[in-house]
Amino acid sequence: NAGVTQTPKFRILKIGQSMTLQCTQDMNHNYMYWYRQDPGMGLKLIYYSVGAGITDKGEVPNGYNVSRSTTEDFPLRLELAAPSQTSVYFCASTSRGRTVQGSPLHFGNGTRLTVT
Amino acid sequence: QKEVEQDPGPLSVPEGAIVSLNCTYSNSAFQYFMWYRQYSRKGPELLMYTYSSGNKEDGRFTAQVDKSSKYISLFIRDSQPSDSATYLCAMSDNSGYSTLTFGKGTMLLVSP
Numbered sequence: 001n002a003g004v005t006q007t008p009k010f011r012i013l014k015i016g017q018s019m020t021l022q023c024t025q026d027m028n029h030n031y032m033y034w035y036r037q038d039p040g041m042g043l044k045l046i047y048y049s050v051g052a053g054i055t056d057k058g059e060v061p062n063g064y065n066v067s068r069s070t071t072e073d074f075p076l077r078l079e080l081a082a083p084s085q086t087s088v089y090f091c092a093s094t095s096r097g098r099t100v101q102g103s104p105l106h107f108g109n110g111t112r113l114t115v116t
Numbered sequence: 117q118k119e120v121e122q123d124p125g126p127l128s129v130p131e132g133a134i135v136s137l138n139c140t141y142s143n144s145a146f147q148y149f150m151w152y153r154q155y156s157r158k159g160p161e162l163l164m165y166t167y168s169s170g171n172k173e174d175g176r177f178t179a180q181v182d183k184s185s186k187y188i189s190l191f192i193r194d195s196q197p198s199d200s201a202t203y204l205c206a207m208s209d210n211s212g213y214s215t216l217t218f219g220k221g222t223m224l225l226v227s228p
Contacts, residue, residue: 033215042204043218104161107160108159109158110157
């Protein structure tokens with residue numbers, strides 16, 4: 001069982017370039033999330049989705065876009081990359097959005113992005 | 117004042133020591149408290165989950181929540197080198213599709 005798969009693992013972008021970070025999960029989870037993790041700064045929520053066709057902004061959405069056309073896939077698009085977007089990006093999914101059920105977030109292993 | 121405060125460490129202990137990791141928070145609406153463990157170059161994985169105040173034990177791990185003090189703790193007994201990782205606290209309230217607020221993480225190093 002693959003869980004949450006993120007590609008690529010590493011990427012170097014030049015300022016102004018664009019790219020799409022891919023995320024797919026095979027657990028039939030409705031809820032999916034994109035976080036960024038900067039050194040010493042914890043995880044910040046970029047965007048999330050509660051199902052196919054439904055997305056919403058998190059804490060730090062500027063400079064990013066998402067789409068959710070299928071249950072399995074939740075790609076994150078970076079337009080006009082900036083050095084401030086250098087980070088490790090994590091995709092996560094869960095079966096329920098309400099943590100009252102104790103549903104854990106299942107994380108991928110991240111994409112390490114450097115913008116120079 | 118940040119919503120969730122967590123000492124980044126690193127915290128270095130010898131094998132077999134009892135480890136105490138802590139977070140404080142300011143949002144009194146938080147009701148669900150979690151600890152995630154993150155190994156180097158991996159995604160976080162859920163370690164412990166607690167609802168409201170009280171203790172929860174799972175093997176060598178004990179999670180405590182004191183809502184009156186807005187303080188949560190994770191204790192690790194008989195620590196092992198394999199416990200070396202970053203520990204992130206996370207919490208959420210009960211409103212709608214609530215999302216998690218994470219602490220910055222504490223790096224733990226257990227030496228043999």
